[in-house]
Amino acid sequence: MEAKKRRFCEVVVPDVYGTKKRRLSSEPMLAPEPVGETQTELAMKTMKKYYDTQIGEITVPRLVLQTQVYALVSDRTQVDKELNELQRAGIIRMFKIPVSADEYSYCFMEDFHKIVDRIKAEIQNPENVSLLENFVEKVILQHSHVSITAQGLRNLMEDPECNILELVSMGFLVQVNDVYLFTVPGSAKVYAPARAVRTELMTMMNRQPFKEILLSRLEKKRLKKSRLGMLFHVHDMVGANILVRRQTTSGDLVAYHPQFKK
Secondary structure (H helix, E strand, O other), rough: OOOOOOOOEEOOOOOOOOOOOEEEEEEEEEEOOOOOOOHHHEEEEHHHHHHHOOOOOOOOOOEEEEEHHHHHHHOOOHHHHHHHHHHHHHHEEEOOOOOOOOOEEEEEHHHHHHHHHHHHOOOOOHHHHHHHHHHHHHHHHHOOEEEEEHHHHHHHOOOOOHHHHHHHHHHOHHHHHHHHEEOOOOOHHHEEEEEHHHHHHHHHHHHHHEEEEEEEHHHOOOOOOOOOOEEEEEEEHOOOOEEEEEEEOOOEEEOOOOOOOO
């Protein structure tokens, strides 16, 4: 891919009025795109930066929500294709968000391994260190699905006595009905605020005249449910087709997506 400068958030207004226009946000410019790096990967790296600028805590995993990538890259078919390619290349891993019917997050494997190393350093029992190492080597790196059964896990681990409850306790698995979802320790610190802020932002929107507000004004409002920053959540809600950003002479306007049922 030819290297060229891009802005952080290129957003396409839904074709509600019959003419689709590309709009550029007021966010900073990205560095020139490295050869071979896709728009999707750049979007994910952009979203990761919010954690460092807004929080900085190592216990909060640098998860990127699929909805956020959809907000930054207009072609969702392209996003899905490139996400699959990044997964096959072992650059990222997909995780299903437990409280959502069909929503996902992604973690760069580089970050995931750092989390594993941090958890291993905190473990006192050598057997549990071996358990975690085997789990990563035989399951995480070999099994790309978002969930697994208890028997499937034991088969991959080649251990009929595999201590699944310990892996749950470490934060790498969560049980949902009769299967286990793969997850990232600390992911609730991302998922819970994202879900709560959707409700909080909709309450804000409903109080505005015509249920819309300039992004510059919205960014000045303080969120009660999250420390990740307003734009982190606006991207999530734009990608989830709850909100839309429209360009006006006064700046970007945030309103409800025409297809969203309030």
